[in-house]
Amino acid sequence: MTESKKHIPRRGLLFGTVALAVCLLLLAAVAVPAPAATIAYWQFEEGPVDTQTAVYQGDWFLDSSGNGNHMWTWADTTAPTYRSDVPFATVPQTGAANDLSLQFTPNQDNYTFAKPINTYSFGQLTVEASVKVNSLDGYQVFVGKDGKPVASEAFPPMFVKFLDHNDLFEVMMIDASGVPRLTWSDFAPTVGEWYNLALVNDGSTMRFFIKGPGDTQYVEQGSPVAVSGGALIDSDGSWTVGRGMWDNGIADWINGSVDEVRVSDVALAPSEFLGVPEPSTLASACLGLLLLTAVAAWRRRS
Ligand SMILES: [Ca+2]
Ligand SMILES: [Ca+2]
16 A cells, blocks of 8 residues: 555545534534524415405414414505515525515505414514515505504604615614614615515614625624613504504505515524525535545545
């Protein structure tokens, strides 16, 4: 056996050991069971495409979390339209097909009428939504919660919003101490493009992330905001898609599209957001690499 041939298996062994160690670390990270965190998840897949629902004031916009937080719309004129225009054809985090989104024009909305989520107490809270604006005019709330829980404030409990005056995204939660906490995007969205938004609050800090066109990851916006007493003030108003509230009146209808709205009662990590592949996908790729390494080592020996 020549000197070089003796070294090949050692190099292979070293590489294989390092690969195994990395894979074991990855698997250990993903083997931790995920908490039962999803309180509502509206995917808007009911369809059919290019139609408004004919079901009013009845559960139609389905919550796939299993918690029964389905939404309804008030009347034929308030129903949004299903479109095949989606932020992604497959949800990166779950691998689920995503065929449809909802397109809204002003005065169209859906909401959780008398559903459990309305009174759910959020010590921590993550709100995710994929959104698109068709106009930079008007204040537009993609996802909101109805009410006016603090008498001295015009704010509702929560919103994910587009601001007319500076064309930025704005997110707000009134924390459990009764103080509205706000932060903003670092950029103005482009009309007609999808943005994947995530508002995360662990009960002491609120953070805002966006994955926009061309981004491979979510990018944090602004700076973390300190909150006090818990993520969200308790209230009993509906969760809304397509409009919000201001000073206890319905307001801020959108001219745009919304898809994949998920509400969680934990502060999700950016690796857990809907718009990125879940870590177990990486672990699978790692195992594949390990297998290839083993096969290559076996071939060199034989
Ligand atoms: Ca969808
Ligand atoms: Ca504007």
